[in-house]
Amino acid sequence: xxxxxxxxxxxxxxxxxxxxxxxxxxxxxxxxxxxxxxxxxxxxxxxxxxxxxxxxxxxxxxxxxxxxxxxxxxxxxxxxxxxxxxxxxxxxxxxxxxxxxxxxxxxxxxxxxxxxxxxxxxxxxxxxxxxxxxxxxxxxxxxxxxxxxxxxxxxxxxxxxxxxxxxxxxxxxxxxxxxxxxxxxxxxxxxxxxxxxxxxxxxxxxxxxxxxxxxxxxxxxxxxxxxxxxxxxxxxxxxxxxxxxxxxxxxxxxxxxxxxxxxxxxxxxxxxxxxxxxxxxxxxxxxxxxxxxxxxxxxxxxxxxxxxxxxxxxxxxxxxxxxxxxxxxxxxxxxxxxxxxxxxxxxxxx
Amino acid sequence: xxxxxxxxxxxxxxxxxxxxxxxxxxxxxxxxxxxxxxxxxxxxxxxxxxxxxxxxxxxxxxxxxxxxxxxxxxxxxxxxxxxxxxxxxxxxxxxxxxxxxxxxxxxxxxxxxxxxxxxxxxxxxxxxxxxxxxxxxxxxxxxxxxxxxxxxxxxxxxxxxxxxxxxxxxxxxxxxxxxxxxxxxxxxxxxxxxxxxxxxxxxxxxxxxxxxxxxxxxxxxxxxxxxxxxxxxxxxxxxxxxxxxxxxxxxxxxxxxxxxxxxxxxxxxxxxxxxxxxxxxxxxxxxxxxxxxxxxxxxxxxxxxxxxxxxxxxxxxxxxxxxxxxx
Numbered sequence: 001x002x003x004x005x006x007x008x009x010x011x012x013x014x015x016x017x018x019x020x021x022x023x024x025x026x027x028x029x030x031x032x033x034x035x036x037x038x039x040x041x042x043x044x045x046x047x048x049x050x051x052x053x054x055x056x057x058x059x060x061x062x063x064x065x066x067x068x069x070x071x072x073x074x075x076x077x078x079x080x081x082x083x084x085x086x087x088x089x090x091x092x093x094x095x096x097x098x099x100x101x102x103x104x105x106x107x108x109x110x111x112x113x114x115x116x117x118x119x120x121x122x123x124x125x126x127x128x129x130x131x132x133x134x135x136x137x138x139x140x141x142x143x144x145x146x147x148x149x150x151x152x153x154x155x156x157x158x159x160x161x162x163x164x165x166x167x168x169x170x171x172x173x174x175x176x177x178x179x180x181x182x183x184x185x186x187x188x189x190x191x192x193x194x195x196x197x198x199x200x201x202x203x204x205x206x207x208x209x210x211x212x213x214x215x216x217x218x219x220x221x222x223x224x225x226x227x228x229x230x231x232x233x234x235x236x237x238x239x240x241x242x243x244x245x246x247x248x249x250x251x252x253x254x255x256x257x258x259x260x261x262x263x264x265x266x267x268x269x270x271x272x273x274x275x276x277x278x279x280x281x282x283x284x285x286x287x288x289x290x291x292x293x294x295x296x297x298x299x300x301x302x303x304x305x306x307x308x309x310x311x312x313x314x315x316x317x318x319x320x321x322x323x324x325x326x327x328x329x330x331x332x333x334x335x336x337x338x339x340x341x342x343x344x345x346x347x348x349x350x
Numbered sequence: 351x352x353x354x355x356x357x358x359x360x361x362x363x364x365x366x367x368x369x370x371x372x373x374x375x376x377x378x379x380x381x382x383x384x385x386x387x388x389x390x391x392x393x394x395x396x397x398x399x400x401x402x403x404x405x406x407x408x409x410x411x412x413x414x415x416x417x418x419x420x421x422x423x424x425x426x427x428x429x430x431x432x433x434x435x436x437x438x439x440x441x442x443x444x445x446x447x448x449x450x451x452x453x454x455x456x457x458x459x460x461x462x463x464x465x466x467x468x469x470x471x472x473x474x475x476x477x478x479x480x481x482x483x484x485x486x487x488x489x490x491x492x493x494x495x496x497x498x499x500x501x502x503x504x505x506x507x508x509x510x511x512x513x514x515x516x517x518x519x520x521x522x523x524x525x526x527x528x529x530x531x532x533x534x535x536x537x538x539x540x541x542x543x544x545x546x547x548x549x550x551x552x553x554x555x556x557x558x559x560x561x562x563x564x565x566x567x568x569x570x571x572x573x574x575x576x577x578x579x580x581x582x583x584x585x586x587x588x589x590x591x592x593x594x595x596x597x598x599x600x601x602x603x604x605x606x607x608x609x610x611x612x613x614x615x616x617x618x619x620x621x622x623x624x625x626x627x628x629x630x631x632x633x634x635x636x637x638x639x640x641x642x643x644x645x646x647x648x649x650x651x652x653x654x655x656x657x658x659x660x661x662x663x664x665x666x667x668x669x670x671x672x673x674x675x676x677x
Contacts, residue, residue, distance in 0.1 A: 159632055160632075192612040193628055193630075218614050241619065267575075269550060273546075
């Protein structure tokens with residue numbers, strides 16, 4: 001399968017009175033046709049801004065894509081006119097957001113919100129769009145679609161609204177769907193329903209998906225490849241198997257170790273990552289994770305590590321000490337052999 | 351029963367109904383059965399986890415214990431007194447003994463007060479440390495106990511990160527020398543790397559001060575980590591209550607089983623092998639709960655009788671309670 005979206009050196013900055021926020025700081029990743037790729041990281045790591053950059057929806061004038069290319073089906077999205085970009089949004093690349101209630105129009109019926117895109121992008125007649133809208137609702141498992149089309153978003157439950165968002169995203173048969181925390185606002189039993197639905201539809205329709213999430217558990221089952229982000233950069237990438245069973249960046253390792261897991265015996269004590277993520281306006285000169293890292297050596301403080309290959313597959317990690325990290329069985333520990341400064345201390349560095 | 355073995359808190363058949371509609375804007379009158387007959391006991395030094403999905407009544411149960419909501423019926427026995435019979439003046443000293451830690455530390459800290467004032471003011475109000483100088487020393491001491499620095503006393507909440515704010519919320523609760531702390535989703539707004547810091551802190555403080563926690567959360571893995579016993583709520587009722595190990599290793603209620611099966615596990619190989627039992631349907635409205643067992647419309651093993659018979663919470667094995675006819 002060929003590359004559908006190829007993002008290179010994407011750099012998105014926000015210029016504020018206090019300084020420049022390097023929200024996305026030169027990231028390179030791609031999505032193949034029909035593939036599900038995950039962008040994983042904690043708040044402020046740049047995962048949502050990455051998605052907004054793809055859609056060219058970064059809020060100006062503060063926010064600006066300052067560098068990079070984003071080639072989608074052979075065209076660089078950054079070179080398109082606003083008019084051309086409008087035809088890409090919703091038609092070729094669709095988006096699903098975390099909070100469906102705020103991304104649906106409360107004063108329009110479900111039917112109208114579905115048919116609008118069909119009429120504008122595909123030039124369908126009102127009647128044809130209506131028939132297609134009912135089919136879409138049925139496809140995402142909303143019972144009694146004819147009646148549901150006449151209802152308003154507030155008459156739908158959270159899970160039903162997210163199904164409706166998926167129907168809207170699929171409406172124009174896009175090649176790629178960007179799903180930004182699609183299940184974070186949902187209860188765990190509903191979350192499972194929505195994820196299964198998304199996986200099933202992406203397989204059946206051959207649509208590629210970029211899932212953005214902070215929850216490592218969510219993507220283990222659904223992503224083919226995973227990109228882990230920290231402080232605006234990708235620090236590790238690999239197949240889901242690489243990332244979960246052989247993490248080689250101390251941050252990935254730390255994230256995996258810090259969550260309690262139901263499939264493992266209960267541990268007496270959790271292993272948090274000490275400290276806080278860095279201020280994106282004052283990134284340290286070397287590796288952004290170095291101040292919290294137990295594997296830190298001198299070099300980490302002065303030189304930013306590039307993404308380098310681990311083995312021969314596509315597994316890469318941005319760590320000078322990747323050879324020392326992980327590789328200790330399925331569940332590695334975040335504790336390091338030598339722990340300079342980190343670990344044990346309860347004092348928060350500010 | 352002597353003072354050592356008597357429970358610190360005993361919630362007996364607490365019911366909280368809210369009336370909706372029928373007001374100025376009309377609409378049909380209805381009764382939301384937010385909490386519908388909940389009973390449990392909490393012993394000194396233990397942590398009881400209260401889990402369930404949104405709208406199951408776990409937060410309202412906490413508010414009924416705090417007397418922030420007055421229960422429609424039932425009683426809340428705390429240190430030998432029924433809190434539901436006390437008036438506001440009588441409740442004041444009790445409120446010091448039962449503290450809360452909220453989900454969102456930003457909205458529960460006064461943005462115009464410094465951290466020092468936030469922690470120090472109640473010390474004066476409740477007369478615990480009347481002298482201003484000694485109060486400042488006590489605030490510094492509390493800050494260091496929750497992993498903050500003395501100079502944080504001069505900061506405002508907006509100058510701190512989410513994890514630091516939650517530490518301030520914990521210090522404020524701790525300042526009151528409480529015997530019970532109700533933790534209502536204390537880590538769910540935090541990033542995972544910070545969640546573990548806060549959970550470890552709560553455990554350290556519990557060991558140090560012999561605190562008792564009611565830990566309300568929706569994250570089943572976090573609840574397993576921190577709790578001694580766990581109660582699972584669904585639509586205003588406790589459907590299962592057991593020791594941590596029994597509940598997670600051998601759940602009896604089909605809802606508990608479905609919840610546990612729905613939790614994603616960060617391991618692709620395990621996930622691929624795992625059988626996916628996706629619970630169909632959604633939680634019904636507490637305005638119009640189903641007849642019989644409230645879980646029966648979504649239950650994979652329901653039989654005819656489940657539609658009409660309300661199952662009692664029964665002790666199926668010693669200490670392991672479940673509200674299911676088939677358990």
